[in-house]
Amino acid sequence: MNPRAIAAWSLAALAIAVSTNNPVYRAVVALCALNLILARGRPGLRLRPLLVTVAVAAAIATVVSLLLSHTGTHRFIEVPGDVPLIGGAITLESLVFGLVTGLGIAAALLAVAPLTLVADPYDLVDALPPFLARTGAAIGTALNLIPTMARSAADIRDAQRLRGWRPRRVRDWPDVAVPVVLTAVESSITLAEAMEARGWGSGPRTHYLTAPRWWFDVAVAVSALLAAAAFLALRASGAVPDWYPFPVIPPLPVNPAALACCLVLILPSLGPDTR
Amino acid sequence: MDALSFAQLGYAYPGAGHRALRDVDLTIDCGLTLLTGDSGSGKSTLLRVCNGLVPHFHGGVISGRALVFGQDVTRTNTRRLARDVGFVFQDPELQSVHARVERDVAFGLENMRVPRGEMRARVDEALHLCGAEALRERSVATLSGGERQRVALAGVLAMRPRLLALDEPLSQLDESGARALVAAVAAAMERGTLAVVAEHRLALLRPLAQRVMEVSGGRLSDSSDSDAGPAMHATALTGRPGERPSPNHAHVRLHGVAAGHPGAVVLASVDLELSGGEVVAVIGNNGSGKTTLLRTIAGLLAPLQGRVERTAGRVAYLPQNPTTLLHRRTLRSEIEWTLRHGGGGGAGADAVDATLADFGLEHVAERYPRDLSTGERQRAALAAVLAGSPALALLDEPTRGMDATAAARLGRAVQRLAATGAAVVIATHDHDLATHVATRVVETRDGAVQEQTVMAAAPA
Numbered sequence: 001m002n003p004r005a006i007a008a009w010s011l012a013a014l015a016i017a018v019s020t021n022n023p024v025y026r027a028v029v030a031l032c033a034l035n036l037i038l039a040r041g042r043p044g045l046r047l048r049p050l051l052v053t054v055a056v057a058a059a060i061a062t063v064v065s066l067l068l069s070h071t072g073t074h075r076f077i078e079v080p081g082d083v084p085l086i087g088g089a090i091t092l093e094s095l096v097f098g099l100v101t102g103l104g105i106a107a108a109l110l111a112v113a114p115l116t117l118v119a120d121p122y123d124l125v126d127a128l129p130p131f132l133a134r135t136g137a138a139i140g141t142a143l144n145l146i147p148t149m150a151r152s153a154a155d156i157r158d159a160q161r162l163r164g165w166r167p168r169r170v171r172d173w174p175d176v177a178v179p180v181v182l183t184a185v186e187s188s189i190t191l192a193e194a195m196e197a198r199g200w201g202s203g204p205r206t207h208y209l210t211a212p213r214w215w216f217d218v219a220v221a222v223s224a225l226l227a228a229a230a231f232l233a234l235r236a237s238g239a240v241p242d243w244y245p246f247p248v249i250p251p252l253p254v255n256p257a258a259l260a261c262c263l264v265l266i267l268p269s270l271g272p273d274t275r
Numbered sequence: 276m277d278a279l280s281f282a283q284l285g286y287a288y289p290g291a292g293h294r295a296l297r298d299v300d301l302t303i304d305c306g307l308t309l310l311t312g313d314s315g316s317g318k319s320t321l322l323r324v325c326n327g328l329v330p331h332f333h334g335g336v337i338s339g340r341a342l343v344f345g346q347d348v349t350r351t352n353t354r355r356l357a358r359d360v361g362f363v364f365q366d367p368e369l370q371s372v373h374a375r376v377e378r379d380v381a382f383g384l385e386n387m388r389v390p391r392g393e394m395r396a397r398v399d400e401a402l403h404l405c406g407a408e409a410l411r412e413r414s415v416a417t418l419s420g421g422e423r424q425r426v427a428l429a430g431v432l433a434m435r436p437r438l439l440a441l442d443e444p445l446s447q448l449d450e451s452g453a454r455a456l457v458a459a460v461a462a463a464m465e466r467g468t469l470a471v472v473a474e475h476r477l478a479l480l481r482p483l484a485q486r487v488m489e490v491s492g493g494r495l496s497d498s499s500d501s502d503a504g505p506a507m508h509a510t511a512l513t514g515r516p517g518e519r520p521s522p523n524h525a526h527v528r529l530h531g532v533a534a535g536h537p538g539a540v541v542l543a544s545v546d547l548e549l550s551g552g553e554v555v556a557v558i559g560n561n562g563s564g565k566t567t568l569l570r571t572i573a574g575l576l577a578p579l580q581g582r583v584e585r586t587a588g589r590v591a592y593l594p595q596n597p598t599t600l601l602h603r604r605t606l607r608s609e610i611e612w613t614l615r616h617g618g619g620g621g622a623g624a625d626a627v628d629a630t631l632a633d634f635g636l637e638h639v640a641e642r643y644p645r646d647l648s649t650g651e652r653q654r655a656a657l658a659a660v661l662a663g664s665p666a667l668a669l670l671d672e673p674t675r676g677m678d679a680t681a682a683a684r685l686g687r688a689v690q691r692l693a694a695t696g697a698a699v700v701i702a703t704h705d706h707d708l709a710t711h712v713a714t715r716v717v718e719t720r721d722g723a724v725q726e727q728t729v730m731a732a733a734p735a
Contacts, residue, residue: 122374141372147416148368155594158575162592163600163660164616175612179602182645190369197326197364198372198430199357199386206388208381208398 001040001217001268003119003127008221009036012228013111013265019235022243023100024254025262026107032265033110039269040118050117054109058102065098066090073248096245126207133205141195145187152187153180220268227264234258276345278438278469279303279325283339285493286320286329295320297493299339303438303471306485307464310473313678314650317493318442318473325440325471326360327353344437358387361431365443365649365676367423371415376407376426379415383434401433404466405459419561421452428459432468439463439470443649446475446676449561449704453479475678526551526588526667526698527572531581534564534571540579541567543722551666551696554689556709558702558727559719565702566595568719569669572700588666589617595671597656601644606636606655609644613662626663633688634658635681649676657685661692668692668699674708686712 017029037047067086072093081087115124121140128136156179165175195201234240240258243250284299295317310318323329330337331353341348344359364370373379380401384394402408405425415423424444431439439460445453457479464470464483473490474480481487489498527549535541541564549555549572557565570576571583573592594600603609610627631637634654639647644655653676661668670689674682682705689712693699703709709716716727 120374122378137372140374152596152599155596156599158570158573159592159594159597159600159660162573162575162590163613164589166616175602179599182602183599186645187369190364190366191372193328193332194362194364194370195372195382196332196353197328197357197362198383198434199354200372200382202354202386202388204388205385206391206394208378208385208391208394 001118001220002214003124005217005221005268006114006119007124007127009224009265009268010112010115012224014108015228016231016262016265017104017107017111019232020240020242021100021104022240022252022254023103024252025231025240025258026100026103028259028262029265030103030107030110032262032269033107033113035266035269036114037110037117040114042117042120045117050109050113054106057109058106060102061105062095062098062102065101066095069094069097071246093245093247093249096249100243100245126209130204137200141191142188145184145191148187149180149184152183156180156183216271220271223264223267227261231258231261234261277302277304277342278344279471280342281324281340284324284341285338286324287336288320289334291335293493295493296324299493299495301488301495303469305469307460307470307472307480307483309477309480309484309487310471310490311475311477311487311498312473312490313680314653314676315648316490318490319649320493321490321495322362322440322442322471322473324348325356325438326362327351327356328362354386357383357436358434359436360438360440361434361436363424363427363431363439363441363444365446367420367427367447370427370430371423374414374416376402376410376413376415376418379426380430380433383430387434397433397435398429401429404432404462405429406455419452421448421455421561424448424452424456425459428456428463432459432463437468439468439472441470441472441474443474443676444472445479447672449559450706451560453704457483475676526586528584529572529578529581530584532571532578532583533580534567534576534578537579541722542571542719542724545581545724547717547724549667549698549700551698552693553715554693554699554701554713556701556703556713556716557719557724558704558706558709558716563719564722564724565719566671568724569671569700569702572667573669586666589663591617591660591665591668593657593660593668593670593673595675597660597673598645598652600656600659601652604643605641606631606644606647606658607640609655609659610662613659617663617665630658630662633684633691635684650678650681653677654681654685657688661688664692664695664697666697668697670699670701670703672703672705673701674703674705682708 013029013033017026020026070088072089072091074092075089076092077090079087079090125136125140157176160176165172167173234255234257240255241253243252279301281299281301284296285294286296287294299321310321312318320329323333324341325343327348329335330349337349343356346356348356371379372382377398380398381394384397389397402411405428407422407425407429410418410422410426415426418426441460444456448456453476460470461483472480486497487499489496529545529547532545533540533543534545557568559565567576571578573590574583574585575592601609603612607627610630614626631640634657636654636658639651644652647655657673673685677685686708689699689701701708701713718725718727
């Protein structure tokens with residue numbers, strides 16, 4: 001898929017996910033994002049790291065909300081009030097609130113995941129508008145340097161350990177941190193030298209490859225952005241109100257138009273596979 | 276018009292107390308010119324004048340005249356000179372701009388605003404010249420060092436420079452990678468491209484060279500008639516290759532060790548014994564498991580199967596890029612740090628001075644290590660790691676970027692270390708080092724570690 005279409009889709013999905021706390025809409029966004037990643041993910045993609053990250057982030061949000069919200073009618077247990085922060089009632093309503101918060105974080109993470117799991121990050125950087133092209137190239141080059149720096153950091157840590165380094169105190173860490181940073185800076189300078197030696201900075205550049213632009217990509221981008229705009233308009237008009245499970249859990253209101261806006265996000269998963 | 280014309284060229288880096296180039300007169304109008312000389316002599320600086328990195332990128336003070344294809348280097352920026360002079364650096368990992376080979380090769384063409392329609396043909400041509408067509412769709416991160424260096428050369432050749440400037444391009448390559456790169460340079464020269472190459476590993480390049488110039492203390496002299504090259508390197512190392520010492524208690528034993536990462540076994544069922552007093556050279560192509568073996572012996576990598584037994588005593592480990600370890604303000608304090616932390620009997624001035632003398636670094640003891648030349652930094656890192664007489668020393672490509680004199684000094688230091696009872700293991704492409712310093716040679720190949728009983732002759 002065209003990286004700009006993916007970027008537009010992610011922006012729309014993120015806008016919907018963060019603008020509402022209704023779990024129905026958040027769940028639909030999350031499922032559409034997951035479907036997109038499964039249908040259009042780059043070859044060789046491993047989903048486990050993403051799913052673990054999302055699950056951990058959502059779980060943390062859930063637990064924090066559960067322990068810090070002490071309102072609600074249906075109480076599980078009562079933590080003594082003199083316990084800092086978490087003292088008070090642990091309620092069903094606060095559990096639901098925590099789950100909805102966790103779902104929001106999951107939806108937001110999944111909404112932006114296609115930027116790296118469906119699009120090639122380098123294609124994405126290349127797709128930046130001309131006035132951001134140099135910044136994009138610098139970012140792309142930095143992305144290239146990251147694996148090298150990660151290996152270098154591990155090597156430095158291992159070798160310093162064998163020289164006798166033992167991190168017993170915070171002030172021991174500069175013995176690893178300093179060479180890592182210095183090496184990163186030197187590597188950046190060397191890479192800059194190499195780029196300059198190949199004519200970088202001569203002015204506007206031509207492009208070897210451009211991402212194919214296909215009518216379907218245009219349809220995905222336009223429909224996603226329109227759907228997000230419509231959803232936000234519905235929110236602004238009050239047709240899609242906030243939802244809170246306090247003091248008792250109310251029924252979940254679902255606006256058909258708002259739901260339709262969320263379901264539009266399934267579109268990129270349905271198109272033909274051009275991989 | 277000469278391709279390159281330097282007259283009374285002088286140069287000093289910003290803030291340096293001495294000139295890196297002095298009164299250099301050089302004219303290049305054909306073929307390949309080889310630049311030799313000790314580390315820190317000015318070879319890299321001289322190369323960087325060819326494409327304007329000196330003075331435009333590095334600053335400093337330049338004097339004399341420097342013309343490249345009639346263009347005054349002091350008045351023509353690097354970006355403009357890049358159209359005529361292609362530069363390949365020493366480190367293959369720090370030249371890639373894009374993640375994919377094809378895109379990376381096209382980078383220079385994009386900067387030159389070559390029309391898209393023409394780019395593809397030029398990328399094809401450059402990859403073909405470097406024997407790298409099969410790498411086109413590959414991710415740069417998956418390439419070996421030799422492959423990356425060829426891709427770097429392709430990226431430069433795509434720009435169709437009239438002159439190639441190569442700064443120690445073979446230093447990090449194994450034998451096959453070095454041969455492939457030299458073949459690519461030869462192919463480019465057949466098309467009329469001139470080349471100037473700074474290198475310590477001269478065996479493969481010397482047959483191609485029209486001239487050999489020696490750089491010493493920033494001054495240039497013609498040494499085309501002298502017998503520079505591997506013979507000098509070999510004799511400088513002296514020696515008699517170490518004889519296998521009488522059995523000493525084993526420092527390290529590997530029993531049925533499989534090494535690598537889960538899902539990617541690099542070495543299988545390794546049985547190896549290393550005794551005090553031995554110097555064991557580990558040879559093998561890139562990716563064959565030399566570094567994995569060293570890291571497993573050091574305890575940095577847990578064996579996937581089998582066990583590793585080590586006797587007590589400090590383990591010194593020199594990684595492939597050891598200069599990354601340097602972080603103190605002076606070389607002296609760097610060595611003191613190791614002696615203090617490593618329990619090597621204290622950080623007394625005598626111990627530090629002895630280490631500096633072992634590696635010929637007395638004159639740079641008070642300098643910031645990262646400001647030293649490539650070869651001096653390599654020696655500085657060795658000194659920092661080996662200070663304090665470790666019981667087991669594991670060195671990964673220690674002579675990378677080193678000139679013959681420094682390599683010889685390292686060889687003697689290694690032999691002295693072994694004489695104290697330490698076991699020394701060296702992973703190396705340096706055939707001369709393995710031949711003249713090692714008491715044993717093992718080869719990593721096809722997932723196994725095989726004892727070599729006879730060293731093949733060094734390539735002519």
